[in-house]
Amino acid sequence: MLADTHIVCSDCHIGKVSNAVDMSERGDTIIIKSGVYTESLIEIDKPLTIIGENFPKIVAKGGEKIFHIIGDSVTITGLEFMEVKRSFIEDRAAINIQGGNYISIINNRFTNTFFGIYIAKSTGTKIIDNRLISNNKKEMNSANAIHAWSSKKLLIKNNYVEGHRDGLYFEFCDNSIIKNNHSYRNLRYGLHFMFSDNNKYKNNIFEENGAGVAVMYSHHIEMYKNQFLNNWGQSSYGLLLKEIKDSKIHYNLFKGNTKGIYGESAIRINIVHNDFVQNGWAMQMMGSSEQDTISHNNFIRNTFNVSTNQNAKNYNVYEKNYWSDYTGYDLDKDGIGDVPHRPVKFFSQVLGYTPEAIILLRSFFIELLNFIENIVPVLTPENLKDLQPLVKQIDNDTISKHI
């Protein structure tokens, strides 16, 4: 039997998307002409291709969820979803994938939807080229743009998400790739990762989100060439690492964040070839973070480079980084400074106890104390130092070109 094509438009034989879905057999194609369709609760339990021409608008009737996908191999492309209303009882989403595998959601628009795309128990699903824009004001009653739960092998690519609670949310999702996405002005995290292992994220931009990016309770995560920009807020991080193990953070740019990287129980993490530029704190590594390697990074004009809450011993390796405030010299001209650099300043330790003292930042008295502490460490861990600080900045852009 050959697959059929059904055409939906307001004055066609089929006037509603739900009718077309009910009528079609496995493998059929539905083409939706441009127009406004007020519908919701459309259940798809078979392989279908739904194509919108010139972005027909699907407005959620009664604010309920629109597509509910339980079958495999469904493709949805070229639609605009609107006005899925908030609910405190169910997780309403414009596209709700419940158990369907190999779903493709490509080039759609989502305007003011509660959850944009909700993925549960799905394998091999692709979310590509979508724009999800909402204008939520409160974290309490907003939801996530792309929400994935208990899924595998997802590909999330080239999406733009704005104004949701979390831009991208992953819980119990393994072996997935997240790349080239732009997460902008979301209320909580630009990207939120929990209990999700063996994932890669690459070339994403996380900008002006409430608290940046959080990676928690996961292992074997690879983060390459992402940009964490201007994430400001009360508890704001470019990247929050919590209970994360055996991961790689390479070639990223952290610029203008309150805290570039905040690490708590971050273990065996490779932080290599990153640029930290003009952050409040480039890195804050708590005492519970151990066996991390921090090397070949550029630390440029951060107010504080490294701070920690330990004052006795340090269990991480800092080597061969470039520190823009390095004051040593290089007599043998091998590119490595002859004097070790101590990136933790006395004052950043003081701020750990008394945050209000920030008002004394750059005071002559504080600079004096920093200087004394630098010579005779009391509050800062004695062995936290870069024994081979680089004299020249590393050109990470060139190095990472082939990646």
Added chain:
Amino acid sequence: MLKILKYSFYDLLRSKWTLIYFLFFLMITQGLLYITGDEAKTIVGLLNVVVILCPLIATVFGTVNFYNSREFTELLLAQPLKRRDIFIGQYLGMTLSLSIGYFLGVLIPFVIHSFTYSVDYTVLSILLFVGVFLTFIFSALSFLISLITDNKIKGFGLSILTWLLLALVYDGMQLFILSMLDNYPLEKISLVMTFLNPIDLSRVLLMLKLDISALLGYTGAVFNKFFGSSFGFALSLSALLIWTVVPVYFINRISMKKDF
């Protein structure tokens, strides 16, 4: 008063100290711009120089100048002139020459720099403005101290001590108090303490323009919200004005009654 102002102004210009002061700032600003090639970095570098050095130079200069021109002052007092004109005129003459030295010394390299690069004039203008204010405040303080104490050494010591207290010891005390009371909400206390010290106030005004991301942590946000508002800025301005006007008022009052 204008005549006396003019006289002491030209006198200082002739003594070359103003010129040296001007050249010092010219060199340090030009040097920083040359080495860093970046105006933001230069302003960070200048911050501590301005906030510490402007008061120090104004203090030392004010005291030395006052004691040196004492004989001239006594000569003037014998003339039919108002005392207010004599003292305020001398004060303004000295302060203006110092301020102009500082102002041009910092401004000229930036103007030259602006031919080839873009310069953020808000931060620069705050830097210039703060330096001039500090010069006015600390020369007034040193003038006042010299007026009260006839003993040169004692007056000099007291002036330096005042500078030391405000520039260094005050911050130490503030840090001590803050860390002693760290179980309490301290935003207001630290705000008030900052307002009471012109050096701290100047530093914070500049710092807020320079280290915004660090300051937008929770506590920083509180300060930034306050100083960033036009109300906060107006309040800072009036605090600096009070610091200038009050010593000048006392110079005037004490000079009226003082027996020379």
